[in-house]
Each structure stands twice: as C-alpha cells, then as structure tokens.
Amino acid sequence: MIQTARLRTxxxxxxxxxxxxxxxxLASLVTQSLQADEVLVVDNDSSRxxxxxxxxxxxxxxxxxxxxxxxxxxxxxNRGIAEATGEVILFSDDDCRAEPGWVERMVRPFYLNxxxxxxxxxxxxxxxxxxxxxxxxxxxxxxxxxxxxxxxx
Amino acid sequence: MIIDITKxxxxxxxxxxxxxxxxxPFFATANAAFRRSxxxxxxxxxxxxxxxxxxxxxxxxxxxxYELWFEPSAKVTHFHRSTLRGLLxxxxxxxxxxxxLFRKHGPARRLExxxxxxxxxxxxxxxxxxxxxxxxxxxxMVFLSSYxxxxxxxxxxxxxxxxxxxxxxxxxLLGAAVAAAWYFAPGLDARHPFRSMARSALRYVxxxxxxxxxxxxxxxxxxxxxEATRTRRDRGATAGGRE
Numbered sequence: 001m002i003q004t005a006r007l008r009t010x011x012x013x014x015x016x017x018x019x020x021x022x023x024x025x026l027a028s029l030v031t032q033s034l035q036a037d038e039v040l041v042v043d044n045d046s047s048r049x050x051x052x053x054x055x056x057x058x059x060x061x062x063x064x065x066x067x068x069x070x071x072x073x074x075x076x077x078n079r080g081i082a083e084a085t086g087e088v089i090l091f092s093d094d095d096c097r098a099e100p101g102w103v104e105r106m107v108r109p110f111y112l113n114x115x116x117x118x119x120x121x122x123x124x125x126x127x128x129x130x131x132x133x134x135x136x137x138x139x140x141x142x143x144x145x146x147x148x149x150x151x152x153x
Numbered sequence: 154m155i156i157d158i159t160k161x162x163x164x165x166x167x168x169x170x171x172x173x174x175x176x177x178p179f180f181a182t183a184n185a186a187f188r189r190s191x192x193x194x195x196x197x198x199x200x201x202x203x204x205x206x207x208x209x210x211x212x213x214x215x216x217x218x219y220e221l222w223f224e225p226s227a228k229v230t231h232f233h234r235s236t237l238r239g240l241l242x243x244x245x246x247x248x249x250x251x252x253x254l255f256r257k258h259g260p261a262r263r264l265e266x267x268x269x270x271x272x273x274x275x276x277x278x279x280x281x282x283x284x285x286x287x288x289x290x291x292x293x294m295v296f297l298s299s300y301x302x303x304x305x306x307x308x309x310x311x312x313x314x315x316x317x318x319x320x321x322x323x324x325x326l327l328g329a330a331v332a333a334a335w336y337f338a339p340g341l342d343a344r345h346p347f348r349s350m351a352r353s354a355l356r357y358v359x360x361x362x363x364x365x366x367x368x369x370x371x372x373x374x375x376x377x378x379x380e381a382t383r384t385r386r387d388r389g390a391t392a393g394g395r396e
Binding site: 021070072073074075077078081084086087088089090091092093095096097098099101102105106107108109110112113114115116117118119120121122123124125126127130131132133134135136137 | 180226239
C-alpha cells in the first residue's frame with residue numbers, strides 16, 4: 001500500500017563529552033536535500049559544555065536538546081524516542097557525518113510500504129589520523145568485501 | 154580515504170527477516186531509521202544490552218512482522234578508532250554484548266555449534282551455518298574457527314606433554330600449526346612482509362579481545378560463549394556479521 005501523507009521526521013543523536021564531534025554531524029544535517037523536521041540531541045549527562053555548539057546551530061537547524069542522566073546508549077536512545085515527535089526516527093552517532101541526500105533517501109522507503117519498520121543505510125569509513133590501527137580497520141574491511149588486492153597495496 | 158565499512162553483504166531492498174541463531178540482519182544505529190509504530194510495538198531499545206542493542210532491536214522489529222529495508226544510497230561516514238586500546242576495548246565490548254544477545258534470543262537449554270559456510274547454497278545472513286545443536290544443561294554457542302582450533306591444539310599439546318603422552322602431544326601441536334597456518338596465511342603478503350605481519354598481529358589481538366569479551370559475557374549469563382572470530386575467508390559483512 002502506498003502511503004501518501006507526509007511523514008514527519010526526527011533525527012535523534014546521543015552524545016557525551018564530544019562537542020566538537022557533534023558539531024561536525026550537525027553541520028552535515030544543515031546541508032540536507034530534505035531537512036529533518038526535528039533534530040533531537042540527547043546529552044547523556046556530559047561533563048563538558050555544548051552550549052557554544054548549540055548556539056551555533058540553533059538558527060540553522062530545528063534543534064532540540066534533552067539531558068538523560070541514566071548512563072548508557074539504550075536508555076539515552078529510548079529517551080530520544082519518547083521525546084521525538086516524528087513518525088520516522090533516524091539515528092546516527094556524533095562521530096558520523098551524513099551525506100547531503102541522507103534524510104531524503106532514508107525516509108523514502110517508508111512511503112513504499114507501511115510494513116517497512118526499519119531502514120538502514122550504507123556506512124562508510126574515514127581515516128582521521130592515519131597509523132597502523134586505522135590502516136588495519138580499513139584493510140580488514142576491504143578483505144571482508146573481497147577486495148584484498150586493494151587491502152595489500 | 155573513504156571506504157565501505159559494513160553493509161557489503163546486503164543488497165538494496167528487503168532483507169531476510171530471519172537469522173541463524175542470533176546472526177540476524179540488522180542496521181547499526183550509526184545509520185538507521187525506524188517507524189515510530191515499530192519502535193512502540195517492541196518497546197524500544199533493551200537497556201540491558203552492553204553493545205548490540207541495534208542487533209537486538211532489529212531482531213525484535215522483524216519478529217513483530219515489520220520489514221527491514223536496506224538503502225545503500227543513504228550514506229553516512231564514520232570515523233574509525235585510531236588507538237590500539239580503543240580497538241581492543243571495542244571488540245571486547247562486542248563480544249560481551251553478543252553473549253547477552255545469544256542468551257536472550259538463542260535456545261534456552263542447548264549448546265550450539267556454528268561455522269562459516271560460504272557455499273552458494275547457504276543463503277543465511279553473513280554466511281554462517283549451524284552445524285550442531287545439542288541438549289545441554291549449560292546453554293551456549295561454540296563457533297568453530299581456526300582461531301579456536303589453534304588455541305585448543307596448543308592447550309592440548311601442553312597437557313599431553315605434561316602427562317607424558319608425547320605422541321598425542323606432537324599430534325596436537327601439528328593440529329595447532331595447521332590451524333595457525335589457516336588463520337594467519339591469508340593475511341600475510343610477501344610483498345609487504347612487515348606491514349602484513351603487523352596487521353595479522355592486530356587481527357590476532359583484536360580477535361583475542363573479542364573472544365575474551367564473549368567468554369566473560371557468557372559466564373555472566375551462565376553459559377558457554379565462544380565468539381565468531383573473523384577470517385579472511387569470511388564473505389560476511391559487518392565484521393563477521395556482528396559489528
């Protein structure tokens with residue numbers, strides 16, 4: 001059955017003590033082809049201040065912030081679900097960056113069939129500082145994809 | 154450098170709504186979306202998950218009769234951890250969390266044996282097959298892999314030599330050597346000997362952290378849990394399917 005009513009979207013992100021990383025994700029949400037109706041940040045009781053980050057994005061994103069004091073990602077995400085107002089809830093992490101078509105492409109399948117309960121996208125991996133451990137993660141990934149020749153070069 | 158990290162084993166569209174044991178199609182929450190009604194139907198995330206809460210959620214969403222759709226055009230970039238300590242802690246936590254998942258979703262009074270099966274006839278998620286399922290007062294999972302065979306052979310050899318059974322000791326040692334060759338050889342590269350050895354060493358220690366996490370997680374759940382270590386022959390996506 002094709003669903004025609006517009007689906008309201010919420011992006012829920014849990015963060016703790018990584019304001020700089022979160023700023024990178026929020027920046028990638030500003031430039032989306034389809035803007036989310038709500039960006040809900042769940043602060044899992046950080047000891048560092050995010051105020052400068054939130055100030056920088058409040059005018060550019062439909063940003064809401066809640067604090068969840070129960071430690072752990074499941075509790076924080078459940079708080080996000082409870083607070084979010086969207087029919088479709090998108091999750092990402094503060095150490096990620098969304099490509100510009102992300103929200104639009106993640107939401108589109110939900111219109112196809114109302115029995116679709118979950119949609120997952122591709123996760124790419126970016127190295128940041130170089131070094132053997134990052135190189136190892138990349139090589140392992142290539143091997144798993146059957147592209148071992150690239151992994152060896 | 155940007156490369157695909159996880160979902161190479163999935164194709165665009167509907168994913169199977171069943172798994173083998175707890176090896177089940179799932180979406181990492183770094184890039185996943187859920188319909189609110191599906192989240193409400195399963196009561197959201199399970200707070201008892203140390204890790205793998207995304208696997209657990211997808212298992213329950215699928216069992217609640219919702220479809221899972223993989224959309225590779227929706228991309229998110231993730232930064233890798235760059236310290237050895239971070240890598241080991243992460244793999245330890247994966248192992249620890251998976252044991253709880255098996256306790257929750259696996260059979261209650263059975264000990265099950267799994268292995269990788271990359272033959273074309275096996276269409277289970279991540280190329281994993283159940284080999285054997287035995288009634289057992291202590292439940293759990295044993296993943297049959299060269300990593301475990303290598304260590305079993307070494308322990309067996311030490312025990313046999315200590316007991317004076319030299320022929321048995323040499324046999325066990327030979328078995329350990331064959332398993333070690335199976336485990337390490339695919340990762341070694343004569344053109345880059347040191348680099349490939351360093352990578353193999355990293356794989357060995359991160360598998361070690363994974364296995365240790367699984368064992369301790371298993372003990373905490375009153376079961377035996379011997380993790381699915383990663384091998385080069387693995388067709389599976391998502392780090393042997395479970396990252």
